[in-house]
Amino acid sequence: MIQFEKVVKRFGPRTILKELTLHVPAGEILFILGTSGTGKSVLLKTLVGLLRPDEGEIWIDGQEVSKFSEIEYLGIRKKCGMVFQQPALFDSLTVFENVAFGLRRHYRLPEAEIVSRVHSSLAAVHLPDASEKMPGEISYGMQKRVSLARTLALRPQVLLFDEPTTGLDPITTASVNLLIEELSRQFSTTSIVVSHDMTCALSIADRIIMLDQGRIVEEGSPDHMKRSQVPLVKEFLAEVVT
Amino acid sequence: MIKGYAVLDFVGKSVMDSYQGVTQFIQLVVDSLAEGFRPPLRIRETVQQLYFIAVQSLPIILFCVCFAAMVTILESSFHMKLVIQNDSMVPGFAAMLILRELGAVVTALLVTSRVGAGIAAEVGTMKITEQIDALRMLGIRPIHYIVVPRLIASVIGLAILTIIANLVCLFVAFLVSEIYLGFTSGLFITGLVRFIHFQDLVFSIIKGACFGFVIPLVSCHFGFLCASGAEGVGLATTRSVVASSVIIIILDFVLSFVFSFFS
Ligand SMILES: Nc1ncnc2c1ncn2[C@@H]1O[C@H](COP(=O)(O)OP(=O)(O)O)[C@@H](O)[C@H]1O
């Protein structure tokens, strides 16, 4: 489904992704863990063409996409929904319009269908009553969930989550994690989740990748990770035990 | 020796950076022009921007332009009395200065500090909060969505503001010359008609429109390049105001030079 072949991404003199190779089969829930600043967000953004790789190939559904034009990428972005690290809501639009935004752009749907999809997406993130509020009037946690709903409303085949639970309280975190798992199983969505949350990764991931300085230092099933001897993985695991 | 290399290195880097900046800016100008002709026209957004750029800037522009007019006419009177012991040519002289330079430039610089800074901060914030990435994910071309309405509104807005500023400026100059310098209205108007022509007003409007073209493009350029953090937004804002002001002053010279062949 998704393939990175020796992808290199540089910013000026700094190389962020170093010949990264990665295969994600359809339907998998893949967790990518790593400390801040190792290039996790850059990895996701390179996949959907928000950033372009300097070298290497990226394959999505049998197409090599890294040289696609911005117009050609539209189809990819319709297929791969991304939830950003920050809520990234449009300040001047209501919650409803934020969630409806992508639907109006990507699909020509009758208004009634849009309304019902927006409401079901907001209900899925436990925000049924927020639709007429402005982003500035709701809390950060609610904004993050609206941003989740905005992506879910598009019903993409591939879901990319960039730290979906960072900055959320434990209860909301648990419900967002549950939601990710449910969506993936129910609609057999392929999910790539960037996270710091080892506990959650161990409980819902099919496979976990540990990224360090733009390289994959360990990958495998949750069980494999638990037995790993790689120092960075052990540090992340120590968080879970204590 | 090592110091020499460090200096060379620094100069080299600065030149490279500004070269890159200029090519990126030119790319933005080209893209914005191309996107400007692509449907859909975002009329509502453009009108909102026109309101923000033109209507809301009007009070401060009128206020400042009045003082600029007063000082222009008083200074010219003072200088003429000093040099040729006679200030009878003051009305025409001041009016010419106002139409050729003051009206358009003062307006543009005020709009830069108010609107340009605002646009840079807004776009910079959108950049660092990933809103621009989100737009692209949802199938929107950021230049079409953000830059084009501001560009159209700013060109129209500055052309209109320049006309208003010029007329108000002339009117204030007229009041000062009549009340303080003792010209009769007849004298003022004869002076005006002798020195200035309709094409001066047209050139002034063209200048205003050109400045209006520069301001949002420079602001958006620095906004799009904004680095993360509140500091990044501050820097983008400062740079855009400085760059716009410098470009306006240089462009004013270039346009005046070009227009001088027509009059
Ligand atoms: N647009 C950009 N321009 C320059 N450097 C960037 C850009 N985006 C990210 N970086 C740099 O790339 C590195 C990795 O960033 P990121 O992928 O956001 O880390 P994280 O793993 O915490 O998500 C950081 O050091 C960051 O400074």
Ligand SMILES: [Mg+2]
């Ligand atoms: Mg990140």
